Each structure stands twice: as C-alpha cells, then as structure tokens.
Amino acid sequence: MDIWHPFTQHGLNEPIPEVVSGDGAILRLSDGRELIDGIASWWVNTHGHAHPKIARAIADQAAQLDQIIFAGWTHPPALQAARGMRDVLPEQLSHIFFSDSGSTSVEVALKMAMGMWHNLGTPRERIVVMEHSYHGDTFGTMSVGERTIFNTPFEPLLFDVATIDFPSQGREQVTLDALERHCADAAHKPAAFIVEPLVLGAGGMLMYSAETLSAMYAICAAHDVPFIVDEVMTGWGRTGSMFAFQQADFVPDIICLSKGITSGALPLAVTACQQRFYDAHLSSDKAKMFFHSSSYTANPMACAAVNANLAIWRDEPVQQRIDHIAARHSEAAQRFADCVHITNIRQQGSILAMEIVMPDSATSDDEDKGGGYLSTLGPTLNAFFIENGIMLRPLGNTVYILPPYCITDEQLDHIYTMIERCIEVI
Numbered sequence: 001m002d003i004w005h006p007f008t009q010h011g012l013n014e015p016i017p018e019v020v021s022g023d024g025a026i027l028r029l030s031d032g033r034e035l036i037d038g039i040a041s042w043w044v045n046t047h048g049h050a051h052p053k054i055a056r057a058i059a060d061q062a063a064q065l066d067q068i069i070f071a072g073w074t075h076p077p078a079l080q081a082a083r084g085m086r087d088v089l090p091e092q093l094s095h096i097f098f099s100d101s102g103s104t105s106v107e108v109a110l111k112m113a114m115g116m117w118h119n120l121g122t123p124r125e126r127i128v129v130m131e132h133s134y135h136g137d138t139f140g141t142m143s144v145g146e147r148t149i150f151n152t153p154f155e156p157l158l159f160d161v162a163t164i165d166f167p168s169q170g171r172e173q174v175t176l177d178a179l180e181r182h183c184a185d186a187a188h189k190p191a192a193f194i195v196e197p198l199v200l201g202a203g204g205m206l207m208y209s210a211e212t213l214s215a216m217y218a219i220c221a222a223h224d225v226p227f228i229v230d231e232v233m234t235g236w237g238r239t240g241s242m243f244a245f246q247q248a249d250f251v252p253d254i255i256c257l258s259k260g261i262t263s264g265a266l267p268l269a270v271t272a273c274q275q276r277f278y279d280a281h282l283s284s285d286k287a288k289m290f291f292h293s294s295s296y297t298a299n300p301m302a303c304a305a306v307n308a309n310l311a312i313w314r315d316e317p318v319q320q321r322i323d324h325i326a327a328r329h330s331e332a333a334q335r336f337a338d339c340v341h342i343t344n345i346r347q348q349g350s351i352l353a354m355e356i357v358m359p360d361s362a363t364s365d366d367e368d369k370g371g372g373y374l375s376t377l378g379p380t381l382n383a384f385f386i387e388n389g390i391m392l393r394p395l396g397n398t399v400y401i402l403p404p405y406c407i408t409d410e411q412l413d414h415i416y417t418m419i420e421r422c423i424e425v426i
Contacts, residue, residue, distance in 0.1 A: 022049025025407040035391045036411045040404050043233050044264030048406035054265045054308040061304035070297040077303035084310040090251045093272040098298035102232035102258035103136025105269035109254045113192035113226045116280035119288050124191035128182050131166045132203035167208045183223035194228040197244035201233040205353035205400045207346050214248035226253040236260030237322045240349030262305035321405040325350045332416045341423040353400035384425045388418045
C-alpha cells in the first residue's frame with residue numbers, strides 16, 4: 001500500500017524525506033541528516049519539537065483518559081482548556097467550541113453565523129471574503145477561499161461568495177469601499193465577513209496594515225455584519241502579538257484557532273464566539289441546537305497539550321523570544337535588500353517573507369521564471385534548502401521564515417545565509 005501525500009505531485013518523483021525525530025528547532029532524518037525547521041512544520045510548532053512539558057502532559061493524560069464522546073459529556077482537561085482560553089482571549093469571546101483542525105474551526109464559524117441568522121428568522125445567505133485568502137480544504141472553506149487550480153475540479157459544488165480586493169499598499173480604500181458596498185446592500189445582507197488578519201498565509205504571505213484591519217471591522221460593525229478572524233496561522237504570537245486582531249484594537253465576533261494551540265503536538269481547534277451566537281441556538285426546541293461535531297472533539301490528550309502550551313506561555317518568556325526573532329528578521333531584511341534576486345521583502349512579527357526571482361526576470365510575468373505557487377523555482381529552491389540543512393518549503397517562488405520560538409541565533413544565521421546563496425541554483 002502506497003501513501004498519497006498532501007500537496008504532492010507524485011508524478012514528479014521528487015524524494016520524500018523520512019523524519020524520525022525532532023528536538024527544539026531540529027528535525028532528524030532517517031539517513032542521519034539534520035534540518036533546521038524554518039517553517040515550524042507547516043506553521044504549527046511554536047515552542048519546539050518534543051517539548052518535554054507538552055510530551056509529559058500528553059503521556060500522563062493518555063494513561064488516564066484517552067478519548068470520550070463530547071456530545072453531552074465533558075472531562076477535566078477540556079474544562080481546564082476552556083478556562084485557560086478565556087484567560088488569553090477577550091471576555092467578549094465568551095463561548096468556546098472545540099473541533100479538530102483549522103478547516104473545521106472555520107466551518108464551525110460559518111455555521112455559527114448562518115445558524116444565528118436562521119434561528120433569528122432573518123436568514124442571510126452570503127459570505128464576504130478577501131481576494132487571495134485561504135481558509136482550508138473542505139468544501140465550505142474552499143468556497144470562502146481563493147478560487148484557483150487548487151479547487152477547479154470542485155467548482156460546481158462551491159457556494160457563491162462576495163469578494164473584495166486584497167488591500168495592497170496604496171489601494172486600501174478600494175478594498176474598504178467594496179466592503180462598505182457589500183455590507184450596506186440591504187437586499188443581500190452578508191451573514192459574515194471572514195478574513196485572515198494582517199497576513200494571508202497560503203496566499204503567499206501577503207501582508208496588510210492593522211489600520212486597514214481596524215477599518216474593515218468598523219465597517220462590518222456599523223452594518224451588523226459578523227466579523228470572523230481566521231487566526232489558524234496568525235494566532236499564538238506569529239504576527240508579534242498573541243493574536244493578530246489585538247494589533248487593530250477591536251474584538252472580533254468569532255475567532256478561529258488551531259495549529260499553535262497545542263504547539264503543534266496534536267490536532268485540535270477552537271472557535272470562540274460572542275454571546276449572541278450562542279443565545280441564538282439556545283432553546284427548548286432541539287431543532288435550534290448547533291448541529292456540528294466530530295468524533296475527536298475536545299480529545300482529552302489534545303486538551304492536555306493545550307493546557308501545557310498555555311502554561312508555557314504563562315511561565316516562560318515566550319514573548320521575549322518572539323520579539324528577538326522579529327528583531328533578527330528586521331536585520332536580515334536589510335541584508336536581503338541588497339540582493340538583486342530577492343524582491344518584495346516584508347515582515348510581520350516572527351514572519352519574514354520575500355520573492356526569489358531570476359536576476360534577468362524580476363519584472364517578468366512568466367510563471368516559471370517570475371512567480372506563483374506552481375513556479376518551477378519552488379521545487380528547485382526546496383531541494384536546495386534541504387541539501388543545506390533547512391526545511392523551508394517555499395510557496396512557489398515565495399520564500400518565508402516562520403520558525404519555532406526556540407530557534408537559536410546560529411540557526412537563524414544559517415537560514416539567512418542559505419537564502420542569500422540560493423541564487424546559485426536558479
């Protein structure tokens with residue numbers, strides 16, 4: 001039986017490294033090589049691999065209670081996790097719904113919003129989204145994400161959405177005006193607006209300002225359109241603050257969290273919402289209950305990992321580590337500015353991103369030379385970084401660094417140096 005890997009074209013016969021262990025920011029391969037994990041293993045690992053406090057919490061919980069139905073039942077790790085989440089989230093986000101992945105946390109958020117309007121007797125059927133966004137690979141999340149080659153075969157089954165432009169520099173007002181028009185459309189009042197705050201991850205690490213994020217929230221609030229922030233990637237310190245929305249000085253109606261919630265140790269997600277979404281489903285009529293679950297909702301071992309993660313945030317200088325990485329990235333960005341093959345250098349907190357282009361094609365629109373997720377530079381760059389002891393996995397020709405917070409200066413320096421040298425292979 002062969003394994004079918006995600007986002008992998010097996011027809012290209014590219015090697016698939018076998019990882020056998022991890023420690024901090026280091027991954028060890030079956031052939032003895034070591035790689036620096038420069039992308040936190042797909043943006044999930046915050047405190048480092050095999051963190052002893054998290055590993056111990058999972059092991060202890062596994063020996064006591066490994067799994068239990070959560071529909072109509074509860075358990076101590078989930079209760080502790082809910083209390084801990086309330087300590088780090090604004091008090092307005094008063095209700096926490098557990099699920100098991102980033103995609104399902106977004107599905108839950110969309111169903112919360114649409115279910116509220118349905119139960120209130122004023123159904124709304126349209127979601128407003130942002131250009132280039134990504135919210136997952138289930139059918140609902142594909143519907144609210146960018147329509148690309150990733151979901152072309154499934155297009156007939158995706159629901160219609162209203163899309164606003166990405167607020168690129170100098171065109172922020174175009175985006176805000178479009179959002180205003182959609183929210184003010186009384187005949188097609190949106191059920192919600194969903195956005196990746198500050199950074200669009202899979203869309204190419206595209207970044208926009210906290211001022212624009214705040215302005216978008218103000219428009220939605222003025223028209224009573226629920227504002228959903230998808231912080232599956234941006235949460236847990238990635239953008240410099242615990243959650244990205246905090247930099248825009250507002251409280252969203254709904255927030256989606258996963259990845260770093262367990263420091264990447266086990267799958268778990270949370271969708272936290274304000275009171276009115278819960279109240280709209282609260283009734284003696286069972287037909288108005290919130291119809292969503294999965295077998296592993298609030299798995300006890302995953303909740304134990306959440307609790308250990310929250311304890312690390314409380315007891316260790318995590319924010320100082322993030323600030324240090326941000327400062328190092330800022331210094332590196334100045335170095336990269338002198339490289340003719342590196343363009344569009346941008347940073348948000350612990351995320352540093354840039355495009356790698358052929359020196360003679362920096363202004364080319366050619367997909368192979370210039371950019372895009374399917375750029376032929378992607379596999380070439382990926383192979384180069386692996387050969388030089390780094391896991392980076394570029395998004396096409398977009399190279400980004402998003403490391404575990406335990407990464408050392410020496411490890412960062414090696415990553416920066418290899419990015420400078422990658423032009424040698426293209």
